[in-house]
Amino acid sequence: MFATSPRNLTERNLTDRRIRAAVIGTGGIARGAHLPALRALRDEIEIVAAFDIDEEAVRTFCADGDVPRPYTDLGRMLDEQRPDLVTICTPPVFHREQTVAALRSGAWVWCEKPPCPSLAEFDAIEAAERQAAEKRAAEEGAGGGGPYASIVFQHRFGSGARHVRSLIADRAMGRPLVAHCQTTWYRDTAYYSVPWRGNWAGEGGGPAMGHGIHQMDLLLELLGPWTEVRAMAGRLVHDVETEDVSTALVRFESGALATVVNSVLSPDEVSRIRIDCERATVELTHLYGYTNDDWRITPAPDVDAVELARWRDPGEDVPSSHLAQLRSLVADLRAGRRPRASGADGRTSLELISALYKSAFTDTTVRAGEIGPGDPFHTALHGGAPGWAPPSPVPVTEIPA
Numbered sequence: 001m002f003a004t005s006p007r008n009l010t011e012r013n014l015t016d017r018r019i020r021a022a023v024i025g026t027g028g029i030a031r032g033a034h035l036p037a038l039r040a041l042r043d044e045i046e047i048v049a050a051f052d053i054d055e056e057a058v059r060t061f062c063a064d065g066d067v068p069r070p071y072t073d074l075g076r077m078l079d080e081q082r083p084d085l086v087t088i089c090t091p092p093v094f095h096r097e098q099t100v101a102a103l104r105s106g107a108w109v110w111c112e113k114p115p116c117p118s119l120a121e122f123d124a125i126e127a128a129e130r131q132a133a134e135k136r137a138a139e140e141g142a143g144g145g146g147p148y149a150s151i152v153f154q155h156r157f158g159s160g161a162r163h164v165r166s167l168i169a170d171r172a173m174g175r176p177l178v179a180h181c182q183t184t185w186y187r188d189t190a191y192y193s194v195p196w197r198g199n200w201a202g203e204g205g206g207p208a209m210g211h212g213i214h215q216m217d218l219l220l221e222l223l224g225p226w227t228e229v230r231a232m233a234g235r236l237v238h239d240v241e242t243e244d245v246s247t248a249l250v251r252f253e254s255g256a257l258a259t260v261v262n263s264v265l266s267p268d269e270v271s272r273i274r275i276d277c278e279r280a281t282v283e284l285t286h287l288y289g290y291t292n293d294d295w296r297i298t299p300a301p302d303v304d305a306v307e308l309a310r311w312r313d314p315g316e317d318v319p320s321s322h323l324a325q326l327r328s329l330v331a332d333l334r335a336g337r338r339p340r341a342s343g344a345d346g347r348t349s350l351e352l353i354s355a356l357y358k359s360a361f362t363d364t365t366v367r368a369g370e371i372g373p374g375d376p377f378h379t380a381l382h383g384g385a386p387g388w389a390p391p392s393p394v395p396v397t398e399i400p401a
Contacts, residue, residue, distance in 0.1 A: 014084065014334050018046040022083040022107075024074065024098050025090035026052040026061035029112055034087045035065050037322040044330055049081045074098065078105040085333060088112060091196045092204045096121040099149050100128040106136065108333050109149035110326070113213050115346060117204030119354050119371060120379045122347055125149055129343070145336030150329055153341045153349070155218040157328055158320030160295040164275075164282055165222050167311060173297075174278025179258035181219040181273050183212035184266035189238070191264075198240030200390055205381045206242030208233070208353050212262030215271050217341075217349040218284075219260070222275065225253045226352055228367045233360035237265050241382075241390055248356050260356070279303055280311065292317040354381055361385035 021038055023030050030050075038045050049069040052058035058070040071077035078086075078101060086102045088095060088111040096116045102109045103125075116122050132147050155161060167173055185207070196202025203210055220226065231248035238244045248260040256275075274283045281298040284290060292314050299308050318324055325341075332339040355366040358377040362385065377383035382390070 018044055019084045019330060019333060020048045020081065021045050021085045021087065022048055022077060022081055023050040023061075023067070024052075024086055024088045024102075025094075026050055026054075026057050027089060030087070030089035031061065031065075033322040034089055034110075035061075037326045038087070039065075040323050041326060041330060045085075048083060049077050051077050074101060078102060078107065083107045085110065085329075091202055092117050092210075093196060093202050096125055099125050103128045103132040103147050103149060104135075106132065106147055108147045108329075108339075110152065110329055111149060112152045113217075114204055114209050114353075115149075115151045115350060117200070117209075118379050118381060119347070119350060119377075120373070122350055126343060126347075146333070146338070148332075148338050148342045149346075150339040150342040151346045152322065152325065153214065153217045153221075153346075154322050154325045155214050155290070155320045156221045156340065157318070157324035158290055158292075159314045159316060159318035160284065160290060160292050161218060161221060161320065162318075163314035164284075164295065167282075168222055168275070168277070169224075173280040173282070173311065176223055176252075176254055176256040176275050176277050178276040179219065179223060179256055179274065181212075181215050181258060181260045183207065183215045183271050184261060184263045185211055185269045185271075186267050187238075187264040192238055192240055198238065198242055200241050200380060200382050203242065205353065205357065206233075206240065206244055206246070207262040207264045208243065208246045208356055209381065211264060212246075212260070213349055213353060215273060216260060216262075216352055219258065219273055220348050220352065222273070223252050223254065223256055223258070225348070226368055227251050227253055228365055229352065229355045229359050230365045231260075231356045231359040233357070241388075243360075246356060246360060248359070250352070289320045291319045354378070357381045358383055361388050 023034060038047050047067050049071055050058055050062050050067050051071045051074050053072060055072050058072060062070040085108045088098050088109060090098060092114050095111055099109050099111055129148060168176055192198040228251045229248050231246060233243035233246040235244055245263045245265055250258045250260060269287055270285060271287055272285050279300045283296045284294055286294045297311050329339050354371050354377050358371060359366045361383055371377050382388045
């Protein structure tokens with residue numbers, strides 16, 4: 001077990017002590033996912049504080065979770081506690097501001113998806129990373145080592161995904177050819193009674209952004225870079241600013257073609273990825289998380305039993321979970337190396353989603369790398385498109401670094 005005695009607040013050496021962690025936002029995802037994951041690693045992590053603008057909520061969270069210090073002032077918490085790691089569990093509209101504040105304090109960040117409501121805001125986060133790293137290097141004479149901001153994309157970290165990614169990368173099952181990515185969930189009118197849901201300002205987007213992002217991120221994790229997307233979106237049921245359903249066709253650098261469906265209109269809820277390779281079909285069917293048993297591999301007729309057995313053996317069962325990703329993040333923090341789902345690696349899913357919206361709202365094919373500064377879809381996922389932009393939108397400008 002790592003030492004628990006108080007540290008020198010300017011000391012960043014993590015070799016002989018527990019990581020000091022703080023929680024930003026104390027709602028359902030903090031209680032249900034982040035706090036249990038942090039507590040499961042109590043030998044390595046000490047939860048020192050929590051922040052929320054609601055004083056009663058943060059005091060209750062701290063009392064229930066045995067967290068010693070509640071705060072309603074984020075800057076004060078960062079200054080007084082100097083956490084090594086903060087987990088951000090607030091609505092998307094606050095993610096950029098809170099991530100940048102944490103990075104500037106020297107803390108690493110683990111932020112709930114979506115990372116922020118636009119590529120412009122994500123670029124501002126990357127700029128803050130660079131500035132924080134330069135400051136650390138100047139103060140400590142150390143190059144590299146962060147701080148870094150990572151996104152909660154826990155489906156990348158299950159043993160099933162790791163195994164299938166390796167099989168596809170090695171072309172063990174032949175080239176990937178055809179894929180399907182499905183997030184068809186159900187959300188009723190009460191779900192959208194929460195003020196920040198269903199509108200561009202609060203949520204950044206609809207089911208493509210807030211729900212399907214997990215499966216789309218996993219699809220990119222398995223198949224690699226995409227090259228172009230063609231999409232449609234609609235409001236079929238809910239009276240909201242954003243879409244409640246979208247579909248897309250995606251082409252990958254490998255040549256593979258994929259269909260993507262995101263919906264909050266589907267009573268028979270399922271999350272699914274299917275990839276047809278030359279010599280086998282791989283399918284994952286689950287809802288909010290998977291184990292090894294949720295993956296299925298169907299071979300082509302010429303595959304022998306020995307080879308199939310190897311394909312079907314992902315090793316020890318590591319379910320996709322916040323805990324699985326946090327373990328990886330803690331190892332990266334201690335080693336001072338950039339974690340997965342951060343920087344350019346974390347940007348890929350947001351770029352695909354931005355392109356999906358642009359394609360759907362402009363009726364065009366959008367290519368990877370096309371959306372940059374000066375493009376209206378760089379600063380807002382609705383892009384100012386007629387029928388989709390808010391009725392009286394605030395003028396959108398580039399986010400300063």
